[in-house]
Amino acid sequence: GDSVTQMEGPVTLSEEAFLTINCTYTATGYPSLFWYVQYPGEGLQLLLKATKADDKGSNKGFEATYRKETTSFHLEKGSVQVSDSAVYFCALSDLGNQFYFGTGTSLTVIP
Amino acid sequence: EAGVVQSPRYKIIEKKQPVAFWCNPISGHNTLYWYLQNLGQGPELLIRYENEEAVDDSQLPKDRFSAERLKGVDSTLKIQPAELGDSAVYLCASSLGSWTGNEQFFGPGTRLTVL
Numbered sequence: 001g002d003s004v005t006q007m008e009g010p011v012t013l014s015e016e017a018f019l020t021i022n023c024t025y026t027a028t029g030y031p032s033l034f035w036y037v038q039y040p041g042e043g044l045q046l047l048l049k050a051t052k053a054d055d056k057g058s059n060k061g062f063e064a065t066y067r068k069e070t071t072s073f074h075l076e077k078g079s080v081q082v083s084d085s086a087v088y089f090c091a092l093s094d095l096g097n098q099f100y101f102g103t104g105t106s107l108t109v110i111p
Numbered sequence: 112e113a114g115v116v117q118s119p120r121y122k123i124i125e126k127k128q129p130v131a132f133w134c135n136p137i138s139g140h141n142t143l144y145w146y147l148q149n150l151g152q153g154p155e156l157l158i159r160y161e162n163e164e165a166v167d168d169s170q171l172p173k174d175r176f177s178a179e180r181l182k183g184v185d186s187t188l189k190i191q192p193a194e195l196g197d198s199a200v201y202l203c204a205s206s207l208g209s210w211t212g213n214e215q216f217f218g219p220g221t222r223l224t225v226l
Binding site for chain 1 (some may be wrong): 114115142144151152153154155159167202204210212213215217218220
């Protein structure tokens with residue numbers, strides 16, 4: 001069945017460091033791919049998405065490119081801030097509109 | 112625009128007691144989801160509604176869990192009786208429709224502790 005595998009955490013970075021969180025997926029057909037973020041004490045919120053191969057989703061300085069050849073959707077940011085500290089979830093939505101989430105990667109950014 | 116509303120935010124009960132969670136989705140969203148999120152894990156789907164119809168409840172433990180979505184708007188998820196292993200965060204989400212690219216909007220969740 002469909003699934004998402006993402007890099008385990010926790011990840012600790014200094015402010016202004018480069019961030020990569022790896023995400024790979026298994027799916028039949030052509031799923032849509034998402035990154036959600038969960039700030040402490042809050043619900044999940046969409047960070048970015050891509051709905052077809054080679055699409056790049058971007059928001060708040062974060063980017064991820066839908067790579068069908070490597071079945072990946074890695075999250076990147078060039079310079080993280082303390083306010084980026086949160087848990088990041090990679091997810092896919094398949095043809096049946098079923099959502100599959102990764103286990104989450106906790107990011108802590110220190111000043 | 113109001114987001115997805117869930118209540119209560121926290122609930123502590125003893126095992127074998129019943130418990131219910133309520134969700135009010137974003138106005139106009141016809142698709143509603145209930146998820147279970149264990150500590151350190153991603154959300155896992157329990158049930159999905161399209162309007163008032165449950166279109167995917169394959170992961171709902173029907174011996175103790177039940178859900179309803181009257182009039183295709185608000186929804187209630189119930190556990191009776193609760194077990195220790197049910198301690199988790201229960202998330203409600205809604206979206207505009209069933210296109211795979213549709214964003215899901217999540218509520219803050221209900222954290223259930225079963226003693």
